[in-house]
Ligand code: ACM
């Protein structure tokens with residue numbers, strides 16, 4: 001029997017409950033508020049039918065989801081069993097970047113269907129970046145009129161596309177996605193990435209940058225020096241207005257304020273940013289970033305929201321701990337480690353192996369499945385208890401179509417889902433391979449194509465050449481041929 005995530009407790013009792021194929025067995029439902037966790041449930045199948053029990057409607061929903069998977073395994077009968085289940089992590093996330101390449105509402109809904117089947121409960125929607133601003137904002141209409149269109153695309157890989165590329169979601173479309181997720185107990189978390197990754201914002205309103213120079217949304221991948229000028233009070237007003245409008249659409253608890261890859265080159269020489277640093281009594285531009293995070297998270301707190309930021313945003317050391325959750329993707333400093341070890345919440349989105357836009361040869365299915373988010377080197381027991389969840393992002397510089405998107409994510413997201421709900425205690429990769437094969441077929445019937453099994457766990461020999469292939473536009477010809485020679489040995 002293939003269930004994913006695997007329930008915490010499952011006892012087969014022997015025997016089967018039979019019912020006509022195509023029909024549902026009789027189900028009784030009971031709310032028991034004293035069940036341990038708001039998402040926990042009990043599912044019992046005996047000679048009288050199916051009995052489900054949850055602390056509230058969420059627990060009932062997850063019991064029904066497990067029943068749905070059981071029915072995918074069995075036709076016209078269900079094994080007598082007892083399941084008690086609860087998730088390891090309260091935050092079980094997947095992220096889609098619709099900025100580098102844009103995905104339609106129907107495509108996004110399909111990805112949600114795929115994730116929902118495995119009990120993900122957070123959809124982090126990356127909506128603003130250098131290469132495109134993808135959400136309609138009434139108070140700043142140029143964000144989409146200008147910021148959603150880039151003149152060409154050249155993300156490397158010899159795929160230079162000279163035609164303009166555009167796309168954005170209307171508020172109605174986003175509300176439809178939020179509603180679709182709500183029906184699946186998934187919270188949609190919008191990301192408005194500030195102060196970096198904002199070329200599309202600056203292209204729309206150059207006055208919000210330190211230089212005021214006119215630029216276009218980026219056509220290439222990378223990290224760019226032009227970031228928002230926070231010494232300009234009008235920039236802060238714009239940030240708050242965008243947040244106001246996004247909060248009308250996205251009604252959940254979390255709001256992602258980005259904060260990754262924000263070079264301080266402009267701030268270091270900008271008279272307004274330097275004046276702001278002086279006025280606030282700060283030491284440097286990193287502390288100014290910390291101040292921005294504090295201001296924005298306080299603004300969100302007043303709206304009843306919690307801020308999430310990427311790990312670079314806390315480097316200044318002056319970020320207030322209250323109301324902020326740090327998304328740990330890559331941190332060569334000790335900042336995030338100290339944050340977590342101090343008992344402050346983190347979401348683990350470790351580049352290796354959770355970045356789903358990298359080839360299977362780099363982040364193999366086995367690596368993704370076996371990864372232990374609480375096992376990060378240097379985490380104390382308090383630090384490991386501060387891991388509130390995990391998330392697997394898919395960045396889309398190199399993902400231009402839906403088929404590639406789904407193949408990069410599945411079956412790796414099935415493995416992420418296992419860890420997110422079932423934790424690391426009872427992992428068995430050979431068993432998981434069968435589970436992944438089973439669900440890839442079901443995903444296929446749902447219109448979600450998975451990567452072929454031959455790619456899931458490429459042997460070390462092929463792995464290096466895939467990695468070299470991925471980075472080929474960053475390496476010299478000599479380096480590539482040397483690496484490939486090594487790979488052949
Ligand atoms: C990131 O990958 N820049 C969060």
Ligand code: ZN
Nearest residue numbers: 210229270273
């Ligand atoms: Zn400035």
